[in-house]
Amino acid sequence: MNFKHKYLFLLPGLLVLIGILIFPVGFTVRLSMSSWDSFFPGLDYVGLENYFRIFQEDSRFWEAFGRLSFLSVTTVTLQYVLGFALALMVWKDIAFKRFFRVLFLIPMMTTPVIMTVIWKTFFHESLGPVNDFLNIFGWNPLWLSSEILSKITVIIVEVWQWTPFMFLLLLAGLLSLPKEPYLAASIDGAGPYRTFIYVTFPLMAPISIGAIIIRLIEASKIMDTVYVLTSGGPGTATETSSFYIFIKGLREFQFGYSAALSFTYLIIMIISLTIIAKVLVRLMIRDN
Amino acid sequence: MDLLAKELVYQPGSEFHLDSMSFGMKKGEIYTLLGRTLSGKTTLLKTIAGLIQPDSGRVLFEGKDLNSIPVWKRNIAMVYQQFINYPHLNVYDNVAFPLRQRAISDNELRLRVSDAIERVGLKDFESRRIQELSGGQQQRVALARSLAKQAEILLLDEPLVNLDYKLREQLREEFSKIFTSEYSSDSILIYSSTDPMEAMQLGGETIVLDEGRILQQGPASEIFENPATTRVAEITNDPAMNLLSGEIAGSKVIINSKMSFDIPIHFRNLASGQYTFGIRASDIALDKKGYPFNVELAEISGSETFLHAKNENVSLVGQLDLVKNFNVGEKVNLHLDSQKLYAFGLDKNLASSPFKELARG
Structure with missing residues (x-):
């Protein structure tokens, strides 16, 4: 058999790669150097004009990016803490362990958009059951139309929806930990708290870093929750980068500019997630 | 304590x-x-x-x-x-x-x-x-x-x-x-x-x-x-001490009615009757004048050979200070050092050991 045939076998994979990754990215880059919009459609060439506009004129994009960073870091931190706590709970021998393991996974099995609609109804300021209950104490918080509370509402829904994912990854990690260091730790005088700090947490560091990075990547794309829950409002209080790009591209049809926004966003995310990963490794794996 | x-x-x-x-x-x-x-x-x-x-x-x-x-x-x-x-x-x-x-x-x-x-x-x-x-x-x-x-x-x-x-x-x-x-x-x-x-x-x-x-x-x-x-x-011997049933009859120690020894000095106070006799593997040696056995297995370990041998219904393990290949079924003559014999009563408790009696003697 001719050795050159190996390229033939690589061809299907290569075609798929070109079709779904290389071409779209290449086309986005090219599109970002055009002024294609609903008035003047076409792939003209304007150089880096769109990028200058992002960095010099578009403060709304950077505000959205700041908001996204805040929401991502907050939700992922809460998901990590809660997910770890739940995983630790069902990792130990407790009653109805299997029941709880399935129960904690239910939010992840639901359709996010539908659940967000339910949450929106839940937090509805005049008709929702949350305010119905709080009215008993004379409170009527504006869950969806207050600048601060709307962010908290988005955080609550995101944490509820995605904590199970973190729980699942961390539980898998906990179940794969060796038993021996725990035997040693108990003999060496470490109580439950110290065993967690000095044994469980460091042993879980590689899995934790992986889980946090996966969730940060996912959280940084947050779109459907914001779209359904607040539509970025009130004003731009919950508008995130992806939602802003969606508005520019698919509501205002500024394709060229939204392509430049997308590409800028992609580069920033790659750089920031790389830095975050390195910082996490340094913080969590001490010996390295 | x-x-x-x-x-x-x-x-x-x-x-x-x-x-x-x-x-x-x-x-x-x-x-x-x-x-x-x-x-x-x-x-x-x-x-x-x-x-x-x-x-x-x-x-x-x-x-x-x-x-x-x-x-x-x-x-x-x-x-x-x-x-x-x-x-x-x-x-x-x-x-x-x-x-x-x-x-x-x-x-x-x-x-x-x-x-x-x-x-x-x-x-x-x-x-x-x-x-x-x-x-x-x-x-x-x-x-x-x-x-x-x-x-x-x-x-x-x-x-x-x-x-x-x-x-x-x-x-x-x-x-x-x-x-x-x-x-x-x-x-x-x-x-x-x-x-x-x-x-x-x-x-x-x-x-x-x-x-x-x-x-x-x-x-x-x-x-x-x-x-x-x-x-x-x-438990305290590796290989385990060989335990052989036998009796003391007058001035003789008879093991499985096959092997007979003059009664060793540390057995002098024992009454005639049935006993289990113990002998360490290291107290068994090759000797032309010894009792005939058939080799069942020989394991060479470092400078020693562990010889598993059988004579009709008497099986024992000897620890020999030499390295030698034995064939399975090969006939060997083994000497059991009667001065190193232990005697255990029918209740399996120690009746006499070479060390105890030697100390008394």
Whole structure:
């Protein structure tokens, strides 16, 4: 058999790669150097004009990016803490362990958009059951139309929806930990708290870093929750980068500019997630 | 007695792991738990450590009931069969781990850790990660950790069993040096093993265990020389002592009506009748004038050959000081040194041993 045939076998994979990754990215880059919009459609060439506009004129994009960073870091931190706590709970021998393991996974099995609609109804300021209950104490918080509370509402829904994912990854990690260091730790005088700090947490560091990075990547794309829950409002209080790009591209049809926004966003995310990963490794794996 | 066990019972299934076990131990002494697999050695160590709660009975240390003290609050160190360390820490941090759980000054911690690491010969390995060490080195780290803790009770559960032959020999020597010359006199050291050689080498007091019970307790040499029962004789010898049924008839010892010896001097006080006679493998030798046997198996080990031989219904194992290939079925003549015979009564208890009678004589 001719050795050159190996390229033939690589061809299907290569075609798929070109079709779904290389071409779209290449086309986005090219599109970002055009002024294609609903008035003047076409792939003209304007150089880096769109990028200058992002960095010099578009403060709304950077505000959205700041908001996204805040929401991502907050939700992922809460998901990590809660997910770890739940995983630790069902990792130990407790009653109805299997029941709880399935129960904690239910939010992840639901359709996010539908659940967000339910949450929106839940937090509805005049008709929702949350305010119905709080009215008993004379409170009527504006869950969806207050600048601060709307962010908290988005955080609550995101944490509820995605904590199970973190729980699942961390539980898998906990179940794969060796038993021996725990035997040693108990003999060496470490109580439950110290065993967690000095044994469980460091042993879980590689899995934790992986889980946090996966969730940060996912959280940084947050779109459907914001779209359904607040539509970025009130004003731009919950508008995130992806939602802003969606508005520019698919509501205002500024394709060229939204392509430049997308590409800028992609580069920033790659750089920031790389830095975050390195910082996490340094913080969590001490010996390295 | 500083450490007292009273009527310890642990029976997780149908079999007893600890069966009404009671004993006392003193500080500054080395105790070896000697027994076959499943004799209850590990269960006993784990019970002392607090890793197992006995079904009944108590463990008292200096008058305090240990049963009510959680494992991490007991001042105990333990080295396991498996090389148990902290995989995410380097050698230094592994050894320092138990000390960091206590309020100890940094200076003292550094001194104790460095001292323990030096004692086990890992001075140049402080910053190495555990995965970079060999099995023997990993076990040295575990030992250093237990030494650094300076616990009042140090438990060693067959620490050498998972090492290769050469390393086991080497570490066995090093361990006994560390324990006999350097270990604190304020501590109780309990070492479990299946190997009688280790018990002899460590010295101190030996406790022979079988099926969760203590069969005999005393100085290692005393137990080796005068095993209280046939079972102890089997456990404390490797290969196990050959046990042959026979009788004393007048001035003769007759084994299986095939072999006959003049009665040895240490049997002179024994009445005629049925006995189980014991003879160590090392007290059997090739001799043209000996009794004929057929070779069933010959195992060469180092400079010795373990010869499994049979004469009709008499089977025995001889430990010969030579390296020789024997063919299966080959005829050999074996001499059993009657002066080294043990006699056990029908109740399987020791009736006479060469050492006891020789001492009297």
